[in-house]
Amino acid sequence: MGNLVALRRLAAPQSLEAARLLAYRIGSTFSLVRVIATTLLAPASLFWMLVSTASGSPDPSGSAAAIEDSVVNFEGHKIHSLRAGPETGRSVLLLHGAKFDAETWRSLGTLDLLADAGYRVIALDLPGFGKSETWSFDRVHFLERLLPELGIGKPVVLAPSMSGALTFPVLETRPELVSGFIGVAPAGTPRFAARVKGSPVPALIVWGDQDAVFPVSQAGLLAASFEHANVV
Numbered sequence: 001m002g003n004l005v006a007l008r009r010l011a012a013p014q015s016l017e018a019a020r021l022l023a024y025r026i027g028s029t030f031s032l033v034r035v036i037a038t039t040l041l042a043p044a045s046l047f048w049m050l051v052s053t054a055s056g057s058p059d060p061s062g063s064a065a066a067i068e069d070s071v072v073n074f075e076g077h078k079i080h081s082l083r084a085g086p087e088t089g090r091s092v093l094l095l096h097g098a099k100f101d102a103e104t105w106r107s108l109g110t111l112d113l114l115a116d117a118g119y120r121v122i123a124l125d126l127p128g129f130g131k132s133e134t135w136s137f138d139r140v141h142f143l144e145r146l147l148p149e150l151g152i153g154k155p156v157v158l159a160p161s162m163s164g165a166l167t168f169p170v171l172e173t174r175p176e177l178v179s180g181f182i183g184v185a186p187a188g189t190p191r192f193a194a195r196v197k198g199s200p201v202p203a204l205i206v207w208g209d210q211d212a213v214f215p216v217s218q219a220g221l222l223a224a225s226f227e228h229a230n231v232v
Contacts (some may be wrong), residue, residue, distance in 0.1 A: 082122070123156070139169075200226075
């Protein structure tokens with residue numbers, strides 16, 4: 001597991017400092033996801049390190065498409081997402097917490113930033129949020145079954161807060177479906193950390209040291225479960 005000393009060799013000093021300054025307050029989800037989108041994207045950054053560990057790469061030569069609405073029929077229900085960036089770029093799937101939805105990533109400018117960097121980015125409305133239908137769904141197998149329907153290959157999955165509990169089952173039983181994991185204080189860490197022990201999926205764990213809901217001590221617990229993980 002990496003630490004801040006190791007991270008300093010991988011991230012530009014200003015990027016690391018910005019992450020440390022903004023990540024202190026997990027309650028400000030907007031600030032944390034903006035750190036990921038704006039300060040960890042340079043080629044020498046943590047984000048680049050994560051997404052470049054598996055096959056594929058961003059496509060900076062491609063022109064980023066406008067943000068498009070997309071709907072897939074999933075087990076008889078409609079799942080809405082926002083998509084941007086060249087289809088040939090490495091895919092990044094953005095999930096969200098309980099107070100947000102796909103539009104959050106548009107308003108933050110995250111979709112534009114990732115698309116301009118050459119990534120194929122998909123921001124999902126989870127069931128009951130945004131423009132997706134509401135129904136009682138299987139939370140354990142939801143993401144495992146949905147990923148093939150999205151047609152985005154093996155994405156790097158960014159899972160803040162609530163959406164962590166939907167992502168951990170994939171990391172546990174079907175790690176081959178994803179190429180990276182970015183957990184932003186993901187819910188379910190104490191329950192799943194031991195169950196994903198030894199996971200080969202490259203991981204970046206982002207946590208606020210003043211998080212009153214999920215203690216920052218969980219960051220180290222989770223990072224230790226991956227073969228390759230860094231904490232910021």
